[in-house]
Structures are given as structure tokens and as C-alpha cells.
Amino acid sequence: MDDSLLVVAKDFIHKGSFSFEKGGEIPSFNLRYETYGTLNENASNAILICHALSGDHHCAGKYAPEDKKNGWWDNVIGPHKAIDTNQYFVICSNCIGGCQGSTGPSSTNESTGQNYNLDFPALTIQDMVRAQKLLIEHLGIEVLHGVVGGSMGGMLTLQWSITFPSSVRKIIALATTARQSAQAIAFNEVGRSAIIQDPCWENGSYDSNKGPEVGLAIARMMAHITYLSDKGMDFKFGRNRRKSTGELFDVEFEVESYLRYQGQSFVNRFDANTYLYLTKALDRFDLYGEDNSLEKVFSKMEAKALVIGFTSDWLFPPNQNRSIVEAMLRAGKHATYTELQMDLGHDSFLVDAPDLYDLLKHFLSS
């Protein structure tokens, strides 16, 4: 029997202009979101889930019993799961600037009737958090019990504790960083170059039905490698071969076939300009700020924090996660760091891992 939650995606329409951190504004915006569980009477049991770069608002359950896939964190969120929807009211929204139903570069600009494309204002992690805050208020929640997210979602989680310190009781950030390293920026720049130099990008003004598909697929293939690990890939693919087609540069190894599939399926569900905007938001993310002091930025934090690094994560390696907690502790905050020994690289936070479930469950209920 399929005991998946059955869920419905909803829209929060903010009818009023929204100003972006780096300048620019839009006259209104939409956030697509889902909720699971029930908000209690004093609105004290809400947990906000923040998705990663390529994620969305659909983090648990199915829309219909026949759906092949559950939401991206269904192993963590649901009745009796680590984030127990019998106990908590769980919210997840596609970020502002996203392309899965929230307002972003691929949405229609009401003043022109065309897609925003590059007319969309430059985006930051703080913009995403400020838009989420409006949704949370709309849902009648003043203080979130928790904010939880991995990778880019971890950045949003940290940003919540700084931008709205009195609105969050607990944060859990996984596989994340307080600022993008040169290497992480470098990988994003290669992906962006692949998109921008694709002739079908057309300076960002492509038709939505025939964008820079080649560039976007290349960007995704490369990025996907950074989400895995050497050991994990050797375990999963090794040097296993595909049956030869006889074509000189056709797929020869299983890992090549897997990557091509990842690239192609990403093109079918993601918008290229959005990929540019979101990776730029990642690259600009730098909580150290102008004073180069992470301690200083966390001095405002009121939430209790748990940060979890994964040993095989080489995109946001353990030391980048640990240094966040070290700064919180120096700032005199309640913070704890732990590291999970897992081989699957950056994406370890998404896989089935009872150790992780225990950590989430106990930290949220303690």
C-alpha cells in the first residue's frame, strides 16, 4: 500500500512591489508552495524547508497516487518521519527567482507582457528569505519553530537566522557554506559560460520553448559531478561499459550515459536564465561581509543552530560547515556541529540515512 501524503501546490500572491537587495523591484510576485501537517492553535509548530539550487516546493508526498516520484525530501518529511507531519506544520516554497511556479526570470513581466528574462532584478539569498517571510506572515506565523535546508537551502537557513533573528527558534543547515569558495564560483562560471555562449541563449531573450538547451545540459552535467564523490561514483558506475553503438564519440561508459540523462532531464524541467540568476545568488553569498567576520554577523542570531557536514562533500566540504559553528560559538550562541561519515558527496544530505534522521528529529524536539 502506498502511504504517501497526498499534497496540493498552492500559490501565495503578494500584491505589492518587492524591492531587491541589489536594486530593482517587481510590482508583485507569486510564491508556489506546499504545506504538510496542521498548524497548531498558537502557530508554534511551523517548520520551513529551504530547497537547493535545482529543487522546488515539492519536498514531500505526491500530487496523485499514480505519481512515480515523491517530493525530493519525502524520506525525511511525513507522518512519523524525522520531520513528523503529525507534529509539525511543514512549509516549502519555490524561491523567488525560481522557475517552478514562483516569480522569476521565466515569468511574465506584467508591464511588457513578455517574460522578464534579463529584466529580472539581480537576485540574492537575502531576497529569497525576505520573500519567504511574507509567505510565512501570510500563513499567520510569527515565529518559525525551525528552518531547515541543505546546500543553497542551508544558505537560506543561515540567512533567516540573521535577517529575521526573532522569527526563528531553531535552524538546521546541512552541506552548506557561509560563502562560496573560489572553486565553487569557478564551477558555476563554467556552467554559466556554457549557457551564455549557446547561440540559442540569444542574450537571454530566447523563446521559452527553445532555449539554450545544450548549454544548460552541459552546465547540469558538470554540476552533477560536483554533487557526487569520487568514491560514490566508483561504487555506482566504476568503469562499467555500455554496449557500443560503433559511433566514435558516443557513450562508452555507464557514467557517461548517466550524466547525459541528467543533463537532458534537467533541460526538461529547468529554465536557463533562472540557472544564471540562482548561481549568481550563490556566488555572491558571503556572510563574512565587509568586516570579514562571521562572528559579527551571527552576533544577532537568536536561534539554536545545528550544522551538519558530510565527510565526502567536496563542494561544501566539512571544514566550511564547521567554521560556521565555530563562529556562532565565538559569538556566544547555542550552536553545534556534527559530521556524518557518508560516501555520496554533497548530495549525501538527500539520501536514506537513519543517523541523519535521528539528528534532525532530536534537535527539532529538544
Next chain:
Amino acid sequence: MDDSLLVVAKDFIHKGSFSFEKGGEIPSFNLRYETYGTLNENASNAILICHALSGDHHCAGKYAPEDKKNGWWDNVIGPHKAIDTNQYFVICSNCIGGCQGSTGPSSTNESTGQNYNLDFPALTIQDMVRAQKLLIEHLGIEVLHGVVGGSMGGMLTLQWSITFPSSVRKIIALATTARQSAQAIAFNEVGRSAIIQDPCWENGSYDSNKGPEVGLAIARMMAHITYLSDKGMDFKFGRNRRKSTGELFDVEFEVESYLRYQGQSFVNRFDANTYLYLTKALDRFDLYGEDNSLEKVFSKMEAKALVIGFTSDWLFPPNQNRSIVEAMLRAGKHATYTELQMDLGHDSFLVDAPDLYDLLKHFLSS
């Protein structure tokens, strides 16, 4: 005073057909090469240097005093240097299949008058070594004192000790592997996809003056990241910014500018089809063979071997280098492994490092 060696590139023309390991043949071939120092009377002081994927035959000295750059390993090769050209006769050739003067996909196919392009036979590391052997014989050398190479050059070095066991006294392989890992194949596949999907690739039959430049630059930008390290990039670039041009997705960080430059300069000196052929040769390289036994393959080796791994190399990490020596030792051979603590990633073998020089010098003279 500039005390650079002044050198001349030469051509070895093999007038006779050459058969490739995977099938196919070419009616003749050329290897472009350089030599430094003097071959002694009994031809016992020759050292062959094997270049990496994007390297060539010009590994030391200058062609003219006004040249801005020395050869790629000039810090190692020259009078009184680690590989002392007062003592040794040093040879370096652009590999067969290469595009720096040796016969490869970008060379003219005499039977058609056109470039070989995809008519060039599939290439392996063993093909490169077998072509080098003909050059070595042409130079009157029966037994090489040493074969030395890093990265792809390390693969050639290992292959020499197996294919021509009685023709090599010593091998030094640096930052290399006995077989490409799934991750290394994956990165190469992304690079190849960028080239093949560039409309200017034209199924490999592009005009030599306007090939798939965008795809090749993307491939190089990405590969270049894998040659460095997280720590090295943070040290060199950190989050340093460029002056903004105001363009939305123009270069913002120094590291982006550096990568774009690397991509562009590579396009100016390298051929895209050659990149496809060489990366395929890397991916197919698997000394474990059908019996999955590295020990067995090294049972034929007669040379003494030194293998050097670099702590920050994540493309061919230390354990991949160490396992080569472990197999040699299990096969009862003279072999030693060492690991240098260097932060610059895979390319550490190319940088100024007195510890490395000492190792090379003493192993070659011991």
C-alpha cells in the same frame, strides 16, 4: 642574463604504415620532438619525457632569446637542473594523435588531401608509446635510462615499462593513475559533450580556422578546475572581485576572469578533435586489464619505478598513485612511492618544488 637553453624542434618522419591498437592504420606519421644535452657514446644516458594531455614536445628552453616563455618543464630540465642536460640526453616528443606538429586528427590525410578529423583511428596510450619507441630507435637508443612523466605522461611512463620492459631502466610517474576513475571519465565526458554539441563541430569536419571554439573553451575551463585545488584557488583568487562592467553575467570575480582566459588561450593553441581523441585515450586507459590485476600486468616490468603522488591532487589522488606501487611490490619489483605535501592540486608536479627536484635527481642517478 637569460641562461635558457636555445632549442630547435625537429621532425621524425616514419615512412611506413602504423597500425593502431584498436584497429585502423595510417600510411606514415610524423613526431615532432626536441632533444636537450648530448647522447653519450654507448647511448646509455637518454631520458624520455612524456607530456600531459595539453602539453607538447617543447618541455625546456626557448626557440629564441626573445621568447616570453620557456618549455613547460624548464624548471626541471636543463644544465645543473634536476634532470641535468649536462649529464643526460633528454628527449620529448608530441604524442602521436597530438596537434602540436605530430600526426593526429588535425593532420592531412594523404589519401584524401583533407584533414583526418574523425577518419583518424581511435587512439590509446599504447599507440603513443609504440610511436615513441620508433623515434627512440631512430635516435640510435636501445635502452632508455629513464622515462618520466606526469598525469597522462605518467600513463605513458607506466605503459613503457610494460610494453617495452627491456628498453627502460627507470621510470618516474607523477600525479597519475593506472586507470581512469568514473569521476575522471565523467569530467572528460562533459568536456567532449561541450565540443560535440557545439554547432561548429560539424560532426568533426570543421574547417581548421573556425572549429568548435566555444565547446573547446568550455571543456578547458572545466578541466582546468580539476587541475587545481580548492585550497590553491582560495589562496590564488579567493573571492577577489574584478571591476564591474555593469553587464549582468559578465566577469565579477577574478577566478572567472582567469578561467575565461584559460579557455580562450587553449582554443588558440589546441585542436578540438584532438581533444576528443586524447581524452578518449585517457578514459580507455586501464592497466588492470581483463584479469583486473595490476600485479599481473607489472610482472613483466624490468625497470625500477618511482611513483609520486601529491596530497592535494583530487583528479588522480594519492591513493591511485600509491596503489600502482603496491601492485609493483606485490609483483616483486623494485618500486617506491612517495607523496609530496603540496597545495596546488594535480598540477603540483609542474610547479617550483625543490623536494620534487631532489627526488627526480637522486632516483635517476642512484
